Structures are given as structure tokens and as C-alpha cells.
Amino acid sequence: MSRLLLATAILVAASFPAPAAAALPAPVKAMIDAAIASGNKQDVLAVVKISKATNPDDLAEINSLMTDYNARLAEQAEAALREKQEAGFFENWKGQGELGGFRSTGNTSNLGISGGVKLVKDTVEWRLNFQARANYERNKGKTTRDQVNATIEPNYKFDKSLYAYGLAQFERDRFQGFSARFTLSGGLGYELVNSKDIRLAIKAGPAIRITDFIGGDSKSSLAGLVGLDFDWKISDRLKFSQDAGGTYASDAQGFTSAVAVIDSDNTSFTATSALDAKLLGALSARFSYSFEHDTNPPTGRIKTDTLSRATVVYDF
CATH class of the missing domain: 2.40.160.40 (monomeric porin ompg)
Structure with a gap:
């Protein structure tokens, strides 16, 4: 009888999907996006630090935002370096x-x-x-x-x-x-x-x-x-x-x-x-x-x- 009840419980659990992980709250994401748009790296780091402390369950999404941000910074630095290298005497x-x-x-x-x-x-x-x-x-x-x-x-x-x-x-x-x-x-x-x-x-x-x-x-x-x-x-x-x-x-x-x-x-x-x-x-x-x-x-x-x-x- 106990085996029958256990099998029934497993079938019932399998019929319902697991609850999805909560998404990063919209106000927190908006705050991070605004800091990134400001162009001030110190502001970005400060906002991200607070966001991680107040939203520990959303570290993966916050880290993903920071990965994208750092990648953009690297692209901008490479573009600036290339511009300096290619500029003529009367430029810059x-x-x-x-x-x-x-x-x-x-x-x-x-x-x-x-x-x-x-x-x-x-x-x-x-x-x-x-x-x-x-x-x-x-x-x-x-x-x-x-x-x-x-x-x-x-x-x-x-x-x-x-x-x-x-x-x-x-x-x-x-x-x-x-x-x-x-x-x-x-x-x-x-x-x-x-x-x-x-x-x-x-x-x-x-x-x-x-x-x-x-x-x-x-x-x-x-x-x-x-x-x-x-x-x-x-x-x-x-x-x-x-x-x-x-x-x-x-x-x-x-x-x-x-x-x-x-x-x-x-x-x-x-x-x-x-x-x-x-x-x-x-x-x-x-x-x-x-x-x-x-x-x-x-x-x-x-x-x-x-x-x-x-x-x-x-x-x-």
C-alpha cells in the first residue's frame, strides 16, 4: 500500500512544473540600467553592490548585466585605442x-x-x-x-x-x-x-x-x-x-x-x-x-x- 501511495505522489508531482525563479525586480533593473547609461563606472559598481546585497536570489541576472557592461567597456576601449593609432597628424x-x-x-x-x-x-x-x-x-x-x-x-x-x-x-x-x-x-x-x-x-x-x-x-x-x-x-x-x-x-x-x-x-x-x-x-x-x-x-x-x-x- 505504501508503495502505491509513493508512486501516486511521484506522478502527481511530475504533472505540475517546478516554480520559476523570480525575475530581477523591475525597479532594481531600471536602477542598474540608469547607472550604466550615466557612463560613470563608480556609480555602476555602487548600484550593483547594493542590488546584490538586497536581492541575493538574483545574483545570476545581476552578474549577467555586469558581464554585458564590461564587454561594452572593453569594446569602447579597443575602439578608442584603434582611433588613436589610425588618426592623422591633424586629428584628435x-x-x-x-x-x-x-x-x-x-x-x-x-x-x-x-x-x-x-x-x-x-x-x-x-x-x-x-x-x-x-x-x-x-x-x-x-x-x-x-x-x-x-x-x-x-x-x-x-x-x-x-x-x-x-x-x-x-x-x-x-x-x-x-x-x-x-x-x-x-x-x-x-x-x-x-x-x-x-x-x-x-x-x-x-x-x-x-x-x-x-x-x-x-x-x-x-x-x-x-x-x-x-x-x-x-x-x-x-x-x-x-x-x-x-x-x-x-x-x-x-x-x-x-x-x-x-x-x-x-x-x-x-x-x-x-x-x-x-x-x-x-x-x-x-x-x-x-x-x-x-x-x-x-x-x-x-x-x-x-x-x-x-x-x-x-x-x-
Whole structure:
């Protein structure tokens, strides 16, 4: 009799399908989809972590969503790498234009106009930086500042941290006593930190400096260049950065630059600190302070000049 009852129970159980596993609740899936659509990986990981903790029975479906997401990220990274490798010289440039006013102290003490441009091309193995700036002022019908500076710097990347740099710089500042000053340098750089919000890099190398003075004399000397590059994205709308030695940030959103060129007769140090605040779209407001110091300037010139700038920056 017991065998008959057991067989009957097995037949009855077989006639009804097993209950299906519960699907991932729609609100949870919508939350994960929204995080993925935002493009912020940290948000995705945070939402998925909470979803797994609150829906332990749906781990398989959540893991499947993450597998698809990671596969898309890998495809996007491969496409971006391929685009960099195949891009021509005139493609994939980023940069900014800057225009505003300044107040100077030192060899001159007046208000003036300041403008500049920065361009960066970043490839798989190479990075090319270009920067030019002009400061101009007149007082009582006379030009009291006519300053031009242009720098080009190619970088070759050995890996994610180590790179070699070359640097060629032209300067003109008649009110500091020289009609032209050329600096050529090459050496090694290393990125100590390179995260989403912070970048810190150093570089150093030998340099040659040629100076044409206002009086007609010319001088060439061997020198050394030391550099530091620091960028800090404080928030989505505010950024501070610190560069030294002419190494420029590739995101082109405001900067601080400092260059130390050291030789036996005259050591030159320049530093520009800036704080950028996003205004609208590609427009930002920049407030910066520049410091220029020569330990042995031409006769009749003082050692230190400063510029305080307020400018509008357009990123492109």
C-alpha cells in the first residue's frame, strides 16, 4: 500500500512544473540600467553592490548585466585605442583659447591685455604639447610691456608612467632686458600619480639657453631644467593644477606652471598658478597669478615680475 501511495505522489508531482525563479525586480533593473547609461563606472559598481546585497536570489541576472557592461567597456576601449593609432597628424587635437586682462608688478606696474592658446595631441606612444602667450600693456601713450612666450614639447611614452621629453621655448620681454631668449632641453619625466582627479609628474634634463640682450650682446650657456606637473580636479566645475618645468596637462582646463632653468650665471624661475571655474558649456573663468624671477637680470632691471590675470577660457 505504501508503495502505491509513493508512486501516486511521484506522478502527481511530475504533472505540475517546478516554480520559476523570480525575475530581477523591475525597479532594481531600471536602477542598474540608469547607472550604466550615466557612463560613470563608480556609480555602476555602487548600484550593483547594493542590488546584490538586497536581492541575493538574483545574483545570476545581476552578474549577467555586469558581464554585458564590461564587454561594452572593453569594446569602447579597443575602439578608442584603434582611433588613436589610425588618426592623422591633424586629428584628435584638444586645446583652449584664453583672453582677458592682467595687472603687473615689478619692472612695470600697470594694467594690460593677456591672451594665450594651448594645444595637446595625445596618441598611444606620443604626446605633443604646444603653448603660446602674449601680454601687452600701454601707459600714457607708451608701450610698457610687450611679452611673448611660445613652447613646444613632444613626449615619448615608454609606459604609463615613464616618458622622454624634448622642449623648445622662445621668449621675448624687452622690459626684462632681452629681445629673444631660446631654451632647448631634453630628458626624462615620470608620472608619480595619475588618477581620475589628480595627476602628479616630475621631469628633469640638461638644457641650452641662448639670450639676445637689448643692447645687442648675446650669450649662450649650458643649464639644467627641473619640472613638476600637478593637476587637481576639485569638482566637476572647479579645477586647480600645478605644472613645473613646462609639462602641460592634457585635459586643458586651467593650470599652474613653473619652470626652473638653472645655469651658473642666471637662474630663471617662472610659475603660474590658476584656478578654473566652469561657466557655461566650454567656457570657464580663470584667475591666475604668475611669478617670474631671474637671479641675475640685465643691468637696470629688477629681479622679480608678477602678473595677476582674470581671463575667459574656451575649451575646444
